[in-house]
Amino acid sequence: MLSIISFVLGPVQTNAYLIADDENGAAAVIDPAAEGEVILAEAQRRGWRIGHIWLTHAHFDHISGSAAVADGSSPPPPVGLHPGDYWLWRNEGGAPLFGMRIDPGPEPTIDLVHGKILRLGGVELEVRHTPGHTPGHVVFYCPAEKVVFCGDLIFQGSVGRTDLPGGDFNQLVESIRTQILSLPDETRLLSGHGPETTVGEERVSNPFL
Ligand SMILES: [Zn+2]
Numbered sequence: 001m002l003s004i005i006s007f008v009l010g011p012v013q014t015n016a017y018l019i020a021d022d023e024n025g026a027a028a029v030i031d032p033a034a035e036g037e038v039i040l041a042e043a044q045r046r047g048w049r050i051g052h053i054w055l056t057h058a059h060f061d062h063i064s065g066s067a068a069v070a071d072g073s074s075p076p077p078p079v080g081l082h083p084g085d086y087w088l089w090r091n092e093g094g095a096p097l098f099g100m101r102i103d104p105g106p107e108p109t110i111d112l113v114h115g116k117i118l119r120l121g122g123v124e125l126e127v128r129h130t131p132g133h134t135p136g137h138v139v140f141y142c143p144a145e146k147v148v149f150c151g152d153l154i155f156q157g158s159v160g161r162t163d164l165p166g167g168d169f170n171q172l173v174e175s176i177r178t179q180i181l182s183l184p185d186e187t188r189l190l191s192g193h194g195p196e197t198t199v200g201e202e203r204v205s206n207p208f209l
């Protein structure tokens, strides 16, 4: 079974997810948004070992906690990112555009390409490339648990913004159609901001689709 702990962290209320195979405590952080020490403390309290940092995309509000998570883990977990967002990662996730500076943490060494299978203990997640919000945006789909960690691709009643560098609205809608709306209605969507929703709910009520 996959255990999922969510946190709302940082200046723009970003959702970070600490997930683990509860059989053996093998854990990963999806989008360590900020305040990595808060995520670390929760993992330690539960006796989980963080072995991976997986990024849906490289915007600063999804990566600012990487440094603290890595510094507090031994060995430091490798960081996974789609190659299409490396340029953004190198530019501090666009933070300077908003007058901020961040430490993006350890350099990504795992290429999260479309179709790659990520293993967490006995749980498997599939990487799906979903460009539009950023060129290298991905989502993580766990078929056994019927859940998608969907970053800033789609939100309850909304979709990711496409006015930042590398954004493309038509591409975003195409990504949602092919990679999200193709999934069963009961599939849970855990977004990068705001409350959880489902594929079925967005299929009928999302005004952008
Ligand atoms: Zn974003």
Ligand SMILES: [Zn+2]
Residues within 6 Å of the ligand: 014, 059, 061, 062, 152, 192, 193
């Ligand atoms: Zn975001």
